[in-house]
Amino acid sequence: MGLTNWAGNLTFGAARVHRPGSVDQVREVVAGAERVRVLGSGHSFNDIADTPADLVSVAGLAVEPRIDVEAGTVTVAGGVRYGELATFLDAEGFALHNLGSLPHISVAGAVATGTHGSGVASGNLATAVAGIELVTADGDLVRIGRGDADFPGSVVSLGALGVVVGVTLDVRPSYTIRQHIFERLPRTVLDERWDEIAAAGYSVSLFTGWAGDTVDQLWLKLADGEEPDGFGAVPARRQMHPIAAMSPVSCTEQGGVPGPWHRRLPHFKLEFTPSNGEELQTEFFVARQDAVEAFAAVERVRHLVTPVLQISEIRVVAADDLWLSPHYGRDSVALHFTWIRDEARVAPVVAALESALAHLAPRPHWGKVFHHAARPERLADFLALRDRLDPSRKFGNAFVERHLAAE
Template sequence: MPKDLDTGTPAGLNWAGNLAYSAARIEQPTSIDEIAHVARTAGHVKVLGSRHSFNDVADTDGVALSLETMPGDLVIDPDAHIARVPAGWRYGRLARALDERGWALSALASLPHISVAGAVATGTHGSGDAVGSLATAVAGLELIDSAGVLRRLGRGDTGFEGAVVSLGMLGVIVRVELDIMPAYEMTQTVYDAPRWDAVLADFDAVTGAGDSVSLFTSWRNPQTFDQAWVKTRGAAPLELAGARRASGPRHPIPGADPAPATAQGGESGRWFERLPHFRLEFTPSAGDELQSEYLVPRGRALEALERLRSLAGQIAPLAMITEVRTIAADTLWLSGAYGRDTVGIHFTWQPREAEVRALLPRIEDELLPLGARPHWGKLFTVDAEWMPRLYPRWDDFRELTRALDPRGAFRNAYSERMGL
């Protein structure tokens, strides 16, 4: 499933290897002045984070910037419970640095290898009924606009709620301010084969069984999910939806080597060693996969899952696994959870892109009428016609991009397809 994002990825390819970036050149600035010069003088600019997008959201025909070599330190304001973080840092690095100083985040994604700014800008999330996406922890942003001017936007500022999940369209994010909390411990418990009907009959109880709950299905057994993973600071239930605790460690993909997975079995550990599904230090030997995700209003989630179950015969031959997670509502304009509690339905596909792309319209035909929003960094076929219907603040975001980037330096082919 995942592979190490710090090594083994050619500079011109994304993580999955399904996209070759079209940038004329890639630069690694080491100062704010260097970034400002590129932003001011290049025709088009985009920032490459950990390259974990499966589409061309971060592509450009101009200059691609990598912020991995930018100097900078973690700065903590203990009174405000805010951490000021270099935008190019990976969450794994940030989590360890926070924990060493007695602090933590409320959520992490399944991979700790992804960059802070890239994950925030695309609305990436973890799981939890009461937990928002990673972007909801953002208290402030510092960015360099297309005039080379360093700007700061903080909560309460005009346009802030449009600037957080921004698809990299407003400027080069150089620092991110994040809400933090005192460090904590938690456990992770896996349950084998929770019954499908039992999950849907008491969905709130299942997703509320821990601080973070994930359901996994390969679509091969219409009667059960493959697994449920419960991460909690409290006590995990003895059984869940008719399923008992797993007898040993598991990988999200049934039968796969569980070595890359974080510790399970109810063993207590540090928050950053339980919230992700995968260990930061592990370098898997394989990671050839594609991903899609659709973010469905929680009130329509059970209908969405049943609609997908009717397509199980078409999904199963291409899917490695599908993960179901919950995300709390937020007020960020382009967030998948804007204005509503949300359920994310995430597909990890075999690397058969033509076949996956042929299937996606069938999935979207079922989910879009329910209000599903595609994850910005993954594969989907939704076009510009749908976007204003899915995002109530769509026009406001377009106006914000024109205000901060009047010459369109941060637009690209992706934004054009989206009608931005």
């Protein structure tokens, strides 16, 4: 069996897979290749990283993280996983502003796709980027920093501009988070008090199967000084997994026990591999003020959704100014769906969701299962940037051409 993604639903078609151990080796591979795509941790669920030509994994780049205390940044290799970086930072007394549900994902891959955590004041993980180091089509090493004209188009780039070998991220002093879980939030309360619930913690997640008159679980991740409000839901009396029937052994500690930021913000522990890849994922983003209408839209097709759904998660993400970001220019509510791993059954359900949400201008998560993506507002600017950095489309592939085609 060939190289697959984490979920196992895609086998890469690359003729050659390169695992360089240095930036110079990356430059040599890129300069000599006709077509190149980049592989991070493989946590995408579609063909965004696929290619019939050369596939470059950046997981082996041996670059030690470098903290610049005066600038308030850390510079890391693009392939480092967030969990490993977070452990290093916390030991040095520093932290990132947020983390995704899984600490297993790579920095460059998460940034390139606009992957996110949650919080009304927290932008996606790419908003922490202060600069990138990019190997472009000729094998040149280019540095693009915040404030440069090309920066907003170069961070969330879907791998279409080059190989990101280094990323500089903003850091802050380390902080403590407490995680509280509540069960059976009344469904009517979600609509009536949505704005309060979304802002009820440093990071907020709701898990639901879209059935019945309650939301299954409310996860509140609270900073020091914040007190939990369950909004009529019942405090959990045990450790919980987002899918209540599953063992919580892989989940980060709950029950309001204080802990370091990197041991509470993710839902899952770095030392475990949750779900073992036996799933597909889809995620759509709509404007945060349209959340209640979006919930109703999902419920109109829940008779299609529930037979193939494992669990759904609702989160919020702050707006940003990154051209291809799913959160460009608008505060967003994220509607995430974890499906059974059956592409034939899931595909028509995803199409039904896209149709149900169409009037709310949904944007997909670039790394997950979807059919259509609305034309990004700044696509023309991004394509002009790509024309300068990669005029021969060396870093293109079928995914990029489908979703970033010029009019």
